[in-house]
Amino acid sequence: MLLASLLPFNLxxxxxxxxxxxxxxxxxxxxxxxxxxxxxxxxxxxxxxxxGELWITYDGDQKDVFVAAGGSYVTDRFRPMRVTALKPSVFEVSWIAPRTPARRASAPQPS
Structure with missing residues (x-):
C-alpha cells in the first residue's frame, strides 16, 4: 500500500x-x-x-537481502526487485540523482 510520495520543494x-x-x-x-x-x-x-522486517529478491538471482527495522539496503542493480514483508512493515525507497547544472543561454557573438 502506497503511503506517500514526497518530492523536494520550496515553500x-x-x-x-x-x-x-x-x-x-x-x-x-x-x-x-x-x-x-x-x-x-x-x-x-x-x-x-x-x-518490521523485509526480504528483497530479484527474479532469477540467488542473492536474497534481509533488512531489519532501522536498516537500509543500497542496490547495486537497476532492475525490478520484490520487497516482501516478513512482519508488518513500513519502508521507504529513495532515488538519489546528481543535480545537473542549469544551462545558460549563450550571449550572441559580436560579428
Whole structure:
C-alpha cells in the first residue's frame, strides 16, 4: 500500500541552497506476507526499513537481502526487485540523482 510520495520543494518565501543531489522518496506499508515490486531508477537507489522486517529478491538471482527495522539496503542493480514483508512493515525507497547544472543561454557573438 502506497503511503506517500514526497518530492523536494520550496515553500513561498523560503529559499534553500542548491544541493549536490536530488532525492525522490516513496513510503510503503505492507502486511506480513505482502509484497511490492519496486523498479529502481538508473541512479543510486536505497531501501530503508522503518519498522518490521523485509526480504528483497530479484527474479532469477540467488542473492536474497534481509533488512531489519532501522536498516537500509543500497542496490547495486537497476532492475525490478520484490520487497516482501516478513512482519508488518513500513519502508521507504529513495532515488538519489546528481543535480545537473542549469544551462545558460549563450550571449550572441559580436560579428
Amino acid at each position: 513561498p518565501g523560503r529559499h534553500s541552497a542548491p544541493t549536490a543531489e536530488v532525492r525522490r522518496r516513496r513510503a510503503y506499508q505492507l502486511a506480513a506476507g505482502a509484497s511490492e515490486v519496486v523498479v529502481p531508477q538508473p541512479h543510486r537507489f536505497e531501501v530503508h526499513c522503518a519498522s
